[in-house]
Amino acid sequence: MPDSNKQKIFVTVGTDLPFDRLVKAVDHWAEQHPQYDVLAQIGDSLFVPSNMLFQKFVEPDEYKRIFSQSALIVSHAGMGTILTSLQFQKPLLVVPRKASLGEHRNEHQLATAKHLKSLNKVEVAEDEHELIKKLSTFSELKIKDPIGPFACKRLTDSISKFIRER
Amino acid sequence: MKDDSDKNRTRKTKKVLAIASGGGHWVQLLRLRPAFEGCKVIYATTKENYACDLEAGAEFYVVPDCNRWEKWKLVKGSLSILKLIITQKPDIVVSTGAAPGFLAIRFAKLFGKKTIWLDSIANAEELSLSGQKAKNSCDMWMTQWEHLAKVDGPIYRGNILGD
Numbered sequence: 001m002p003d004s005n006k007q008k009i010f011v012t013v014g015t016d017l018p019f020d021r022l023v024k025a026v027d028h029w030a031e032q033h034p035q036y037d038v039l040a041q042i043g044d045s046l047f048v049p050s051n052m053l054f055q056k057f058v059e060p061d062e063y064k065r066i067f068s069q070s071a072l073i074v075s076h077a078g079m080g081t082i083l084t085s086l087q088f089q090k091p092l093l094v095v096p097r098k099a100s101l102g103e104h105r106n107e108h109q110l111a112t113a114k115h116l117k118s119l120n121k122v123e124v125a126e127d128e129h130e131l132i133k134k135l136s137t138f139s140e141l142k143i144k145d146p147i148g149p150f151a152c153k154r155l156t157d158s159i160s161k162f163i164r165e166r
Numbered sequence: 167m168k169d170d171s172d173k174n175r176t177r178k179t180k181k182v183l184a185i186a187s188g189g190g191h192w193v194q195l196l197r198l199r200p201a202f203e204g205c206k207v208i209y210a211t212t213k214e215n216y217a218c219d220l221e222a223g224a225e226f227y228v229v230p231d232c233n234r235w236e237k238w239k240l241v242k243g244s245l246s247i248l249k250l251i252i253t254q255k256p257d258i259v260v261s262t263g264a265a266p267g268f269l270a271i272r273f274a275k276l277f278g279k280k281t282i283w284l285d286s287i288a289n290a291e292e293l294s295l296s297g298q299k300a301k302n303s304c305d306m307w308m309t310q311w312e313h314l315a316k317v318d319g320p321i322y323r324g325n326i327l328g329d
Contacts, residue, residue: 015189015213060218079190079288083197086327105235108289115290115311121327147328151197155324159201159282162306163180163258 009138010070011040014078015057018045019103022095025128026074027051029135039066072138074131077109082122087149091141093134095125120144181206183256185247185270186263187231188213191286194262196220197326198284201260208254210247212266227254233265234295240265248273261300262286262326268296268303275303282306287325289314 011026013019023045030038030051038052041063048054058066067073067088075081077096085092096113097103116122121144125131134141150156182205186195192211196219199207209220212231220226227250232243247269251259259274260282261267271281285297287310297320301307307319315322 060215077288079286080193081190083190083193083326106295108291108294111291112288116287119327149197150200150328151194151326152324152329153200155284155326156198156201158323159198159260159284159306160203162282163182163201163205163280 006035006037007071008066008069009036009038009072009074010066011038011042011052011074012058012081013041013043013045013076014080015041015043017097017104018043019076019095019097020045020047021101021103021128022074022076022131023047023049023054025095025131026135029132033135039070072141074135077113077116077122077124079112082112082116083147086121086144086147089143089146091123091138091143093123093125093131093138093141095128095131179204179206180257181208181255183208183210183251183254183259183270183274185210185229185259185261185267187211187266188216190288191263191267192216192219194284194286194326195260197328198260198262205258208256210250210266210270229266231266232269244269244273251277251279258282260284263294264296268300271300272303280305282308283320284308284326285310285314285320287311287327293320 023042024047027049040052040054041058042054073085073090073092075094077094096109099107113124117124125134182202184195186192208225210227210229214228217226229246230243232239243266251273258280259270262284263286274281281304283300283304285293290311309320310325312322
C-alpha cells in the first residue's frame with residue numbers, strides 16, 4: 001500500500017511503445033530505495049516490476065493528479081511528458097529511447113533530448129547506468145524555468161494570420 | 167445556393183480542423199489554441215479520453231490511430247479521416263503530426279482546403295517522415311527548430327515552448 005508520508009516518484013514510458021530498459025532499471029533502484037513510493041505507467045512493456053506499483057495506462061485525469069503529487073518524474077524523452085513536467089514545475093529525468101535497441105522507429109528521442117538539454121529544458125540520463133546515478137541524487141535536480149500554457153506568441157500569431165488570409 | 171453559403175462562411179467564421187495523434191503531438195496541438203481564436207474549431211485525435219483536455223462543449227472527434235507500417239490500420243484511419251473532412255467541411259486543417267495528421271492534410275488539400283503543418287518539436291535534427299511527406303500538401307509548412315528551416319521550406323516561426 002502506498003504510504004502517504006513517502007516521497008512519490010512517477011515513471012512513465014508514454015502510451016505507445018514498451019520501454020523495458022527504463023522500467024527494469026527503476027524497478028531495480030526501487031528495491032534498494034524503499035523510502036520512496038514509485039508508481040509506473042509501463043504501457044506495453046513486457047518486464048513486470050516487483051518493487052513498484054504499476055499500471056499499463058493511467059487515465060488523463062488520474063495522470064494529472066499523480067503528476068502534481070510526485071517529487072520526481074522519470075520518463076522516456078517524449079514531448080508529452082516533457083511539456084507536462086515543465087508546466088507542472090516538476091523535476092524530470094529522461095532516458096532517450098534508442099532505435100538501435102528497437103525502442104523506437106528512429107533516433108529522434110536522442111535528438112529531442114540533446115537539443116532540449118541545450119535549451120536547458122530537460123535533464124537527461126544517457127542510459128540506465130547514468131539514470132541510477134542521477135536517481136540517487138535526484139533531490140539536487142533543479143526545476144527548469146516554467147513554461148506557460150501556450151506556444152510562443154510569434155507562432156500563434158503567424159498561424160492566426162495565415163488562417164485569416166484569403 | 168451552396169456557393170453563397172460557402173462564401174458567407176469564409177467572410178464570417180472560418181472552420182478549423184485541429185488534428186493530431188495522442189501523446190506529445192496532441193499536447194503540442196493544444197498549445198496552439200490562441201491561434202484559433204475567433205474560429206470555429208473542431209478537434210480530432212486518436213484517444214477518446216482526451217476530450218477532458220478541452221473546454222466543455224468543444225467539438226471533439228476520435229479517429230483510429232495508424233502508422234505507415236501497419237497497412238490495415240492505415241486504410242481504416244484513412245477512411246475515418248476522409249469521412250471527417252467530407253462531413254465537417256473545415257476551411258483549414260492544422261496538424262502537429264503524425265500519420266493521422268498527415269492524412270488529414272493530404273485529403274484536405276485534395277478538396278482545395280488550406281493546410282498547415284507544424285512539425286513536432288521532438289524532431290530536432292530532421293523533419294519527421296510525416297512532415298517530409300506533408301510538404302507537397304501544405305500551404306504553411308513549419309519546423310520548430312531554426313536550424314532546420316530552409317529557403318524553400320520548412321519555415322520557422324518559433325516553437326510551442328512559449329515566450
